[in-house]
Amino acid sequence: MMEAIQAQLPVLQVVIPLLAAPLCIILRRRSLVLPFATGVCWLTFLVSVSLLGDVLEAGVISYALGGWAAPWGIEYRVDALAAFVLLFVSGIAALVLTYAPRSLSDEIPASRHYLFCTLYLLCLTGLLGIAITGDLFNVFVFLEVSALSSYALIALGGRRQALPAAFQYLVMGTIGATFILIGIGLMYQMTGTLNMADMAARLPAAEGVRTALVAFGFLTVGIALKMALFPLHVWLPNAYAYAPSIVSAFIAATATKVSVYILLRFMFSVFGLEFSFEQLGLGRALMPLALAGIFVASTAAIFQRNVKRMLAYSSVAQIGYMVLGISFATATGLTGGIVHLFNHALIKGGLFMAMGCIMLRLHSVDLDDMAGIGRAMPWTMAAWALGGLGLIGVPATAGFISKWYLIEAALEQGSVLVAVLLLLSSLLALVYVWRVVETAFFHEPSERAREAREAPVSMLVPTWVLLGATVFFGIYTAYSAGVAEQAAEAVLGGLR
Amino acid sequence: MTDHTILRVVSKLLLPYVLLFALYVQFHGDYGPGGGFQAGVIFAAGFVLYGLIFGLTAVRRVAPARMIELVIATGVLVYAGTGVATMLMGGNFLDYDALNSAHPSTGQHYGILVVELGVGMTVAAVMIAVYSTFAGRGRA
Numbered sequence: 001m002m003e004a005i006q007a008q009l010p011v012l013q014v015v016i017p018l019l020a021a022p023l024c025i026i027l028r029r030r031s032l033v034l035p036f037a038t039g040v041c042w043l044t045f046l047v048s049v050s051l052l053g054d055v056l057e058a059g060v061i062s063y064a065l066g067g068w069a070a071p072w073g074i075e076y077r078v079d080a081l082a083a084f085v086l087l088f089v090s091g092i093a094a095l096v097l098t099y100a101p102r103s104l105s106d107e108i109p110a111s112r113h114y115l116f117c118t119l120y121l122l123c124l125t126g127l128l129g130i131a132i133t134g135d136l137f138n139v140f141v142f143l144e145v146s147a148l149s150s151y152a153l154i155a156l157g158g159r160r161q162a163l164p165a166a167f168q169y170l171v172m173g174t175i176g177a178t179f180i181l182i183g184i185g186l187m188y189q190m191t192g193t194l195n196m197a198d199m200a201a202r203l204p205a206a207e208g209v210r211t212a213l214v215a216f217g218f219l220t221v222g223i224a225l226k227m228a229l230f231p232l233h234v235w236l237p238n239a240y241a242y243a244p245s246i247v248s249a250f251i252a253a254t255a256t257k258v259s260v261y262i263l264l265r266f267m268f269s270v271f272g273l274e275f276s277f278e279q280l281g282l283g284r285a286l287m288p289l290a291l292a293g294i295f296v297a298s299t300a301a302i303f304q305r306n307v308k309r310m311l312a313y314s315s316v317a318q319i320g321y322m323v324l325g326i327s328f329a330t331a332t333g334l335t336g337g338i339v340h341l342f343n344h345a346l347i348k349g350g351l352f353m354a355m356g357c358i359m360l361r362l363h364s365v366d367l368d369d370m371a372g373i374g375r376a377m378p379w380t381m382a383a384w385a386l387g388g389l390g391l392i393g394v395p396a397t398a399g400f401i402s403k404w405y406l407i408e409a410a411l412e413q414g415s416v417l418v419a420v421l422l423l424l425s426s427l428l429a430l431v432y433v434w435r436v437v438e439t440a441f442f443h444e445p446s447e448r449a450r451e452a453r454e455a456p457v458s459m460l461v462p463t464w465v466l467l468g469a470t471v472f473f474g475i476y477t478a479y480s481a482g483v484a485e486q487a488a489e490a491v492l493g494g495l496r
Numbered sequence: 497m498t499d500h501t502i503l504r505v506v507s508k509l510l511l512p513y514v515l516l517f518a519l520y521v522q523f524h525g526d527y528g529p530g531g532g533f534q535a536g537v538i539f540a541a542g543f544v545l546y547g548l549i550f551g552l553t554a555v556r557r558v559a560p561a562r563m564i565e566l567v568i569a570t571g572v573l574v575y576a577g578t579g580v581a582t583m584l585m586g587g588n589f590l591d592y593d594a595l596n597s598a599h600p601s602t603g604q605h606y607g608i609l610v611v612e613l614g615v616g617m618t619v620a621a622v623m624i625a626v627y628s629t630f631a632g633r634g635r636a
Binding site (some may be wrong): 004008015018019021022025026063064065066067136434 | 579
C-alpha cells in the first residue's frame with residue numbers, strides 16, 4: 001500500500017490541492033473551509049518533503065500521466081531543482097495559510113472566505129504544476145491556472161486601488177503568457193514534440209533555423225515579464241502593495257520564483273547551455289538588466305512611503321540577484337541564483353507576514369503611521385528587522401549565503417566590477433531597511449501607533465518561524481545551499 | 497422583451513431543442529465532432545437565450561447562483577475524481593485502462609465519457625455565471 005502511494009506521489013502533489021479547491025466551494029462554511037484548506041496545504045508540504053527525499057536518494061522521478069509513455073503523453077518529472085522549488089512553495093503556502101485566519105477576517109468579508117480558499121489552493125496547484133511537469137504545453141496551462149487565480153486574489157484587496165492593480169497585472173501577465181505560448185507553439189512546430197527531454201534531444205537539428213531563434217526571443221521576453229525582470233516589472237509594485245496581506249505574503253514569496261524556475265528550465269534544460277549562452281549570449285543580455293534592476297528598484301524602494309510598496313520594489317531588485325546568478329551560467333552562479341530563490345522566498349514571505357500584523361493593528365502600512373510602532377509591537381517589528389537584515393545580507397542570515405555565492409561566482413569569472421556593484425547594492429538595501437527600522441523604533445509614536453497593541457500569537461508564531469528559518473539557513477546551509485548545488489548540477493547537466 | 501409575442505413563443509419552442517442538442521454533442525462527442533466544452537457552451541446558450549427574452553430573474557429562478565457555483569465545483573470534482581478512481585483501481589492518474597482491466601478499451605470509453613461530463617458541467621455553469629454576472633451588474 002505504501003509503495004503504491006509512493007509511486008503516485010508526483011501526481012498527488014498537484015492533485016491534492018486541485019481536488020481540495022472545488023471541495024472548498026462545496027463546504028462553504030468559514031469554520032470548515034479554513035482548517036480544511038490549511039490541512040490540505042500541510043499535506044501537500046509532506047508530499048513535497050517525501051519527493052525531495054526520494055530524488056536526493058534515487059535520482060530523477062518520472063511519472064506518466066494516464067499511463068501514456070513519455071514523448072507522447074504528459075510526463076511529470078521531478079529532479080533536484082523541481083523538488084527544491086516544490087518544497088519551498090508548498091511549505092510557504094502552508095505556513096502562510098496557518099497564519100491567515102485573523103488577518104483574513106480583518107481584510108476580506110466573511111462571505112468570501114470560501115472563495116479565497118478556493119483561489120488560494122488553485123494558485124498553489126498552478127505553481128506546483130509548473131515546477132513538476134516535464135511537458136511544455138502543460139507548463140503554459142499551469143501558468144494560467146496560477147496567474148488567473150492570483151489576479152482574482154489580488155483583486156480581493158480592500159482598497160479601491162486593488163482593482164486597477166489586479167487589472168494591470170492581468171494585462172501584463174496575459175501578454176507574458178501569450179508570448180510564452182507563441183514560443184512553445186513555434187518550438188512544437190520545429191520539433192513536433194512537447195516533452196521537454198524529447199525536445200532537448202531534437203532541438204540541435206533545428207538550431208540556427210530562424211523559427212527556433214524567434215521562439216527563443218518570445219520565450220525570453222514572456223518569462224521576463226512573468227518574473228518582473230527590470231524593465232518589465234511595472235505591474236509588480238502595485239499588485240503586491242494593494243493585495244490583501246496574506247496574498248502579498250504568498251505571491252511575493254512564490255509566484256516570481258516559479259517564473260525564474262521556468263527560465264531555468266527553458267534556457268538550460270530545453271534549449272541547452274551551449275545554444276542559450278554560448279551561441280546567443282543570453283548571459284550578456286541578462287546581466288546588465290539584472291544589475292540595472294538591482295540598482296533602479298533598490299533606489300525606488302528608498303523613496304516609497306507605503307512600506308508594502310517598498311518591499312515590492314525590493315522584490316524586483318532581488319529578482320535581479322537571482323537573474324544575475326543565472327547569467328553567469330556557471331555552477332557557482334547558478335547555485336547562488338537558486339539558493340536565493342529559496343532564501344528570498346523565506347525573507348520576503350516573512351516580511352510581508354510582519355506587514356500583515358501591522359495592517360491588522362494599524363489598518364495602514366504607511367511609513368508615517370508606523371512611526372514608533374516598535375514600542376507597541378516589539379515582536380512584530382523585531383521580526384521585521386530580522387528579515388531586513390536578511391535583505392541586506394548581513395552574515396549569519398540567509399541573504400548572506402546568497403550574496404556570498406554570487407560574489408564568488410563574479411570573482412571566478414574575473415569580473416571584479418560586478419562583485420563591487422553587488423556589495424554597493426547591499427548599501428542601498430541597508431538604506432531602505434534602516435529607514436523603516438529607524439521610524440518604527442526611534443520616532444515619536446503616531447496617533448495610530450499609540451492605540452495599537454501587539455499582534456496575536458497565532459500570527460506572530462508563523463512569522464517568526466519563517467524569519468527564524470532565515471537565520472537557521474544562514475548558519476546551517478546543508479539543506480539550502482547544499483540542495484541548490486545539486487539542483488545547479490542537475491540543471492547544467494541537461495535532461496538525460 | 498417580454499411583450500414581443502413572436503420572440504417569446506419561438507424561443508420557448510426552441511429552448512428544449514437547444515438543450516437536447518447540447519446533450520447530443522456531449523454524449524456523441526467520442527463518435528462525432530463535439531465534446532464537453534462545446535456541449536457546455538451550447539447548454540449555457542439555452543440559458544442565455546432564456547435570460548435575454550424573459551429576464552435575468554427568470555434565469556436565477558431556474559439556476560440560483562449557489563447552485564451554479566456547486567455545479568462548477570462538481571464538474572471539476574467529477575474530472576479529478578475519475579483520475580483518483582483510476583489510481584485507486586491500480587493505474588496511474590487518469591489511466592482509464594484501469595477502470596475495466598478485462599477490457600481496457602471499454603475502460604477508455606467509460607473514462608472519457610465521465611471526464612467529458614465533468615467538463616460539460618463546469619463549462620455550462622461557468623458560462624451561465626459569466627452571463628448572469630454581467631447582466632446583473634448594478635443590480636447585485
